Amino acid sequence: MVEARHRRIAADITRRIKAGHWRTGEQIPSRPMLAVEYDVHEQTIRLAVTLLRSRGILEGEARRRLFVAHPPAMRTMTAPDAEWPYGSETTDTRQMRATAELAGRLGVDIGTSLRRETVECLDPGGRSAMLVTSWWRGQRTQHATAVVEVGVVPLGEPQAHALGLTVDTVAYRLVRTRLDASGNALETADLILPLDRWLLRFDM
Structure with missing residues (x-):
């Protein structure tokens, strides 16, 4: 299922960020590159990115570069x-x-x-x-x-x-x-x- 797949990808990207694969403020691979890496359609990556942006894990506008978000100040x-x-x-x-x-x-x-x-x-x-x-x-x-x-x-x-x-x-x-x-x-x-x-x- 596409929904389950994009959530699994979002969880894996989150895991990689927490493990230090990408640091705060660092650019991560583009959506097409992630689609190739995860062997999925680019739309699936877009769904995963939307989920990660809504959670404050990634930042970057549609069709723009993606960065690891700075933790928001509470x-x-x-x-x-x-x-x-x-x-x-x-x-x-x-x-x-x-x-x-x-x-x-x-x-x-x-x-x-x-x-x-x-x-x-x-x-x-x-x-x-x-x-x-x-x-x-x-x-x-x-x-x-x-x-x-x-x-x-x-x-x-x-x-x-x-x-x-x-x-x-x-x-x-x-x-x-x-x-x-x-x-x-x-x-x-x-x-x-x-x-x-x-x-x-x-x-x-």
Whole structure:
């Protein structure tokens, strides 16, 4: 069976990495070369590679070179409203109209013009650790407090690409809404955190 074969190949590649056959950050053979080595169709290797990328063992985009992944740094988040202490890159600042979900979160009418900002938060080594997309109306103003809801979400293509993961990988989704002193929503945001890089522990 193809499924059993690609899982066996993934397990063997993992074993070889742990045995030091390939070191962290080292390029491994191409997909065609692996297909020849394992005497399988290249599609079987692609399935094995997809599995290994989803587990954080390999990194590299489709049709690109493959490398042994650096172990992701596990970080603890205790304050989802705190400023990010490391580097970051703003990747999207387009305005948009409020969807039904955003309208409900911000207490505005559907179709209201909103400002949007997506920020890729980097760890101290310069690797992507979290994506934060924020929406607000008008000018940003100082907030008094914030509320956070925690769930999970499968990654879409842009998110997966930014985080170096595969599409549909499940990640934490923190919905953070910043409020004024009267409890009115000023800004709402989605914080997307890879499950394998984060532990959530909130101070209450």
